Amino acid sequence: MVFGLVGILLVVPNAEVIFHLSEIGQTAMQWSMAGGGVVYMILGTAAVFLYGLRILGLGRTLAFMLPAVLISLSSELLGTSTGFPFGHYSYLSGLGYKIAGLVPFTIPLSWFYVGCVSYLLARAGLEVDKKPSLWRHIGAISLGALMLTSWDFVLDPAMSQTALPFWYWQQPGAFFGMPYQNFAGWLGTGSVFMTVAALLWKNNPIKLERSQLNVPLVVYLSNFGFATVMSLAAGFSIPVLLGLLLGVAPAVAFWLKASAAPTQVTVEPAAQEVSVASVKVALK
Structure with a gap:
């Protein structure tokens, strides 16, 4: 993330900086601009997938990953082709190979890993698996999708209007160009694949304690931090404040609400007393 931020915010607006770097520095900046965004998303995906493999197991991880990737890709392909459900927009180069010439392969991966950590935090914070109910499930899906969308509040204005944009809006909107x-579209797409995952996890509940939610919290906050630096550098402060209120605050609150440790029941060893009766033996 830091590598990408240096390239986007420092090098692109001030190209002359490159001439003051060593040969190694120039090569590093070329790598950063050529594949920094792609590597960033691949590493984020790998981190969350490995976390899921260790904490959730392969089955539950794939039960979230596959719907997230396939449904978000379908929404993105539909959006870049028709304007529904996000509006009319197009991806530029910089985020890797484009599927069907429209959507970079890294975009569905980002939906997966940010969506997964958002949903896990909301699900654990609302104690869906400890006190299961329909309303808790609905709440976790709704708030998970809201946290995912809050990341986009901050990311989208900056990434589409930076000196080196990664996508552009053919019909700019009223919210800082969006x-x-x-x-x-973000709320709907996130809600759909989180609902599918919840249904697939129905008979296989997960009970995460706070320490097991450290990675989801760090992944969410670090991605939000990346978007925040981009937005503030572009002069967008209101989206950051909105994201802090609707994304970061719930994420931290859910993490704090999760139990610090599994409940332990202490069983005192029962005192055992053996009575021995006196026996008199008469010998003849």
């Missing part, structure tokens, strides 16, 4: 329809 149409409000975009948020509805």
Whole structure:
């Protein structure tokens, strides 16, 4: 992330900086600009997948990953082709090979790993698996999708209007260049694949304690931090404040609400007393 931020915010607006770098530095900056965004998303995906493999197991991890990737890719392909559900936009180069010439392969991966950590935090914070109910499930899906969308509040204005944009809006909207329809598309897409995952996890509940939610919290906050630096550098402070309120605050609150440690029941060893009766033996 830091590597990418240096390239986008420092080198691109000030190209002359490159001439003051050593040969190794120039090569590093070329790598950063050529594949920094791709590597960033691949590493994020790998981190969350390995976390899921260790904490959730392969079955539950794939039960979230596959719907997230396939459903988000379908939404992105539909959006870049028709304008529904996000609005009319197109991806530029910089985020890797484009599927069907429209959507970079890294985009569905980012939906997966940010969506996964958002949903896990919301699910654990609302104690869905400890006190299961329909309303808790609905709440976890709704708040998980809101936290995912809050990341986009901060990311989208900066990434589409930076000196080296990664996508652009053919019909800019009222929210710092984004149409409000975009948020509805994010909420809807996130809610759909989180619902599918919840149904697939129905008979296989997960009970995470706070220490097991450290990685989801760090992944969410670090991605939000990346977007925040980009937005503030572009002069967008209101999206950051909105994201802090609707994304970061719930994420931290859910992490704090999760139990610090599994409940332990102490069993005192029972005192055992053996009575021995006196026996008199008469000998003849």
